Amino acid sequence: MxxxxxxxxxxxxxxxxxxxxxxxxxxxxxxxxxxxxxxxxxxxxxxxxxxxxxxxxxxxxxxxxxxxxxxxxxxxxxxxxxxxxxxxxxxxxxxxxxxxxxxxxxxxxxxxxxxxxxxxxxxxxxxxxxxxxxxxxxxxxxxxxxxxxxxxxKVEKRGEKAGKGMVDPRLAQIYEGERRMGDRNSVLRGIKPTDFSHIRKLATQFMTRKPTGNSGDARSSTNISNNPSLALNQKPAKRPDPIILLSPSASSLLRMSNAKAFLEGGRYTPPDHSTPPTMIAVSRIIKDMDPNRPIRFILVEGPENFRPEYWNRVVAVFTTGQAWQFKSYKWTNPVELFKHVQGVYLGWRGEQPPESVRAFGHKVLACSVEKWRDPGQPGAEQSRWRDREVVESIWKAVEANMRAKGWKKDAAPTSI
Incomplete structure (x- = not known):
């Protein structure tokens, strides 16, 4: 031992x-x-x-x-x-x-x-x-x-003592020449410092600004005209995805767990209590903007991870009428908020929207779906045909607001 x-x-x-x-x-x-x-x-x-x-x-x-x-x-x-x-x-x-x-x-x-x-x-x-x-x-x-x-x-010596012969010399040579893996420190640092200053000259032609018509951009337009390959390789700007904010309230009929099935599939199901994702995406073809390619909408329940420019991409806010929902919003006053963004309230058919929702103004669309019944009950599925009608009315309001704010096929509004 x-x-x-x-x-x-x-x-x-x-x-x-x-x-x-x-x-x-x-x-x-x-x-x-x-x-x-x-x-x-x-x-x-x-x-x-x-x-x-x-x-x-x-x-x-x-x-x-x-x-x-x-x-x-x-x-x-x-x-x-x-x-x-x-x-x-x-x-x-x-x-x-x-x-x-x-x-x-x-x-x-x-x-x-x-x-x-x-x-x-x-x-x-x-x-x-x-x-x-x-x-x-x-x-x-x-x-x-x-x-x-x-x-x-050591293996060779043990093999000799045990009378089992020598280890294959070729195998020993392979092991001896095997390259050992390095960690981040050994990989990122060479034997001497490397000067990358010459890369600046090569990168200058690719970092030149596009001409915008101002006199200060004359040099930029000259550089682009001298390099025709840049003009050929220019890619069209990618339109950012519009954002829809859902209500985080537990009483909301539309949550992260059932929003995709409702807004994409046109059928309402009650939200479940499993751990929801922090973000989901739904697709919708808006013919006035892009008839050949669906537009992807990002759905989140809160703006905690928003950058300031993300607010220009918000096209709709679902609400239950509770004012605490808007405390972390760019516009904390609901009346001011719905001057910039389309509001949506989703409730049960036969029930009046809360007084607070009606006080928000006409920019909040009040919609109603049939009350949920167990699919095993007779006639439960027959009442769900109206769900698609409600979904279409919501999308119609969202699309009208997007057109009014300046959404286009390849561009989003810079301010709402």
């Missing part, structure tokens, strides 16, 4: 992974019977008869962002759970810590866990989380096996 005081835990762990050797948690230094990690006191590293035992609480050279050295048990736990998601990993770590009591495992954050797994798999020798070896010893030192060349020599 090798001494645990002369063996670096991280290098031993990495070499065991490289040679596909077993790493077994045991209940004592003399045992070879595998036990659960919560009951283990040591880890046994075995490779073709060589047995190395290390305590699970021995500290490694991996240092967390808090400045603490991570123990071997936490390294082993992170490695065996490398393929599960972060929430699953955190839940497993909490369960193990409950079983261990004191001295639980360290829960690696995402970046730490990613760097550790990559380093153990041999993706690179440099990482900010691993302290260098004392005395300047290299990561591939001979204590635990340095590189594939050294490993093949």
């Amino acid at each position: 090798a001494s645990s005081t002369t063996t670096d835990p991280l290098l031993l762990f990495r070499q065991s992974i490289r040679t596909s050797s077993r790493i077994i948690p045991v209940s004592s230094s003399e045992s070879n019977d595998e036990v659960a990690l919560s009951q283990a006191t040591h880890l046994v590293f075995s490779d073709s008869g060589n047995r190395v035992v290390l305590p699970v609480d021995v500290q490694s050279r991996f240092m967390s962002t808090e400045g603490n050295l991570i123990d071997l048990r936490s390294i082993y736990f992170a490695w065996v759970n490398r393929d599960i998601t972060i929430p699953e990993y955190n839940a497993a770590a909490e369960k193990l810590n409950e079983e261990l009591g004191k001295g639980g495992v360290h829960k690696f954050p995402f970046v730490e866990r990613l760097n550790l797994i990559a380093w153990l798999e041999g993706a690179g020798d440099d990482t900010e989380f691993i302290k260098p070896l004392v005395g300047g010893e290299k990561e591939g030192g001979e204590k635990v096996g340095g590189g594939f060349g050294e490993e093949m020599k």
Whole structure:
């Protein structure tokens, strides 16, 4: 058994992974019977008869962002759970810590866990989380096996002792010449700094502004006329997708879960309670703008991720009449908002819209759908034929507002 005081835990762990050797948690230094990690006191590293035992609480050279050295048990736990998601990993770590009591495992954050797994798999020798070896010893030192060349020599010696002959020299030569993968630091940095200043001259002709008729753009038009290839390669500007805002209220009949089926398929179904997507897209052909290609509309429930220019793309806002919906809008006053954007209220047939919706003004379209009934009930499906009629009335109002605001086949309004 090798001494645990002369063996670096991280290098031993990495070499065991490289040679596909077993790493077994045991209940004592003399045992070879595998036990659960919560009951283990040591880890046994075995490779073709060589047995190395290390305590699970021995500290490694991996240092967390808090400045603490991570123990071997936490390294082993992170490695065996490398393929599960972060929430699953955190839940497993909490369960193990409950079983261990004191001295639980360290829960690696995402970046730490990613760097550790990559380093153990041999993706690179440099990482900010691993302290260098004392005395300047290299990561591939001979204590635990340095590189594939050294490993093949050890395999050859073991083969001779076992009377099984030599390893194929050609195979050993291939392993010796194998290129090791680098991490981001070694890949992005060469042997010397590179001067890219000459790229500016090449990029000047491609970054020239288009002529707009102003006197200050005379030089730009000259550059374009001198380079006819630029005029041939100019692509038409892409029209941004219009945006429809849905109400985030739980009482809204139209939510992210059922909006696509209603606005595209023309059939109303009640919203479900599953986790909705943050954004969906629906398509609609507007013949006055582009009769050959459908226009994609982006549907979201709130403007939390909006940039200022996104408000010029909003073509409709669905509302339930609750004023808190507009607190984070560009126009927090509903009356002012619906002067710029088409409003839509969707309610049940036979019920009057709330007084607040009627107070918003005529720019809010009030629509009603038949009350939802279980499809298993007699005649339930017969009442749903009116849904498409309601959908068409909504799209008609949205399209009229888009034409009034200046939406075109290849352009969106710069201000609404």
